[in-house]
Amino acid sequence: MTEVIDGNAVAAGIREGVADCVDALTGADVKPGLATVLMSADPASETYVSMKQRDCEEVGIEGIHVEVDPDAPAEELYATVDELNDDPSVHGVLVQLPLPEHVDKREVVRRIDPAKDVDAFHPENVGRLVAGDPRFKPCTPHGVQRLLEATGVDPEGKEAVVVGRSDIVGKPMANLLFGRDEGGNATTTVCHSRTDDLAEHTRRADVVVAAAGVPEFITGDMLSEGAVVVDVGVNRVERDGDSTLVGDVEFESAERKASAITPVPGGVGPMTRAMLLYNTVKAAALDADVDVPLP
Numbered sequence: 001m002t003e004v005i006d007g008n009a010v011a012a013g014i015r016e017g018v019a020d021c022v023d024a025l026t027g028a029d030v031k032p033g034l035a036t037v038l039m040s041a042d043p044a045s046e047t048y049v050s051m052k053q054r055d056c057e058e059v060g061i062e063g064i065h066v067e068v069d070p071d072a073p074a075e076e077l078y079a080t081v082d083e084l085n086d087d088p089s090v091h092g093v094l095v096q097l098p099l100p101e102h103v104d105k106r107e108v109v110r111r112i113d114p115a116k117d118v119d120a121f122h123p124e125n126v127g128r129l130v131a132g133d134p135r136f137k138p139c140t141p142h143g144v145q146r147l148l149e150a151t152g153v154d155p156e157g158k159e160a161v162v163v164g165r166s167d168i169v170g171k172p173m174a175n176l177l178f179g180r181d182e183g184g185n186a187t188t189t190v191c192h193s194r195t196d197d198l199a200e201h202t203r204r205a206d207v208v209v210a211a212a213g214v215p216e217f218i219t220g221d222m223l224s225e226g227a228v229v230v231d232v233g234v235n236r237v238e239r240d241g242d243s244t245l246v247g248d249v250e251f252e253s254a255e256r257k258a259s260a261i262t263p264v265p266g267g268v269g270p271m272t273r274a275m276l277l278y279n280t281v282k283a284a285a286l287d288a289d290v291d292v293p294l295p
């Protein structure tokens, strides 16, 4: 039987552990705070940010939300980031992506205090991850690692194939999978839009992480029997006149081949949000020099 991996359940466990960290911080008179910054009128971005705020409330993290007019000059966003960097009650700063075209995303990311960069997108944090000395692990790849662990899948020595080479998922995912730490040590291949004969690679994989950003791109015929399939895609598509969420994996055909597979929704998405809370309490603990029982 194929196991459908329950991301909501694993994420709930992480959130409980984060709540214990909040208690430990409270005992040391520290209230962890996460600031979310939204410069977009996109309903999906608004939904994601409000979910993150709701998560904060559940675990006892102080949620601070700031909106910047999407038509405002980039300097307004820079000023907002500067203020949050300087605010001692804020331990994590997340600027929701994507940003308007007139805003230089890289400049914004560089401006976030690396000690508050709970997305782990700042070049210093990217460098530390690649150097094998991470301060924060990026939320989605870290969440995937935890999902594999919870499923009893140890990538060590196995063939892992990451489909997608984005800065926020594909690249850091590959680093974690081939890295020397727990949850790594896989022989890791990164495939992308210019890969010749993608299926040739994915069929060799024991673990496939689909992060191509293309709806239902990975189909069952591209998988080996018994593969573990992790679907990072979140694509809103029109189906029979309705808007529904699908992943980068064609679930039905892939489920027939896989030994374990994550659904969309209810797979990686909730884990991404849980690891954001994890990074926020870690940031607060590092800042205040308090020991916390990170889950």
Ligand SMILES: Nc1nc(=O)c2c([nH]1)NC[C@@H]1CN(c3ccc(C(=O)N[C@@H](CCC(=O)O)C(=O)O)cc3)C=[N+]21
Binding pocket: 047, 048, 051, 094, 095, 096, 097, 098, 119, 139, 234, 245, 264, 265, 266, 267, 268, 269, 270, 272, 273
């Ligand atoms: N600075 C920044 N950091 C991010 O981490 C970031 C971002 N910008 N921009 C957009 C993407 C996307 N992302 C998601 C996280 C959780 C779900 C999630 O929880 N999804 C639910 C369903 C949500 C629904 O129903 O729409 C699920 O898969 O079960 C989705 C998408 C974080 N992102």
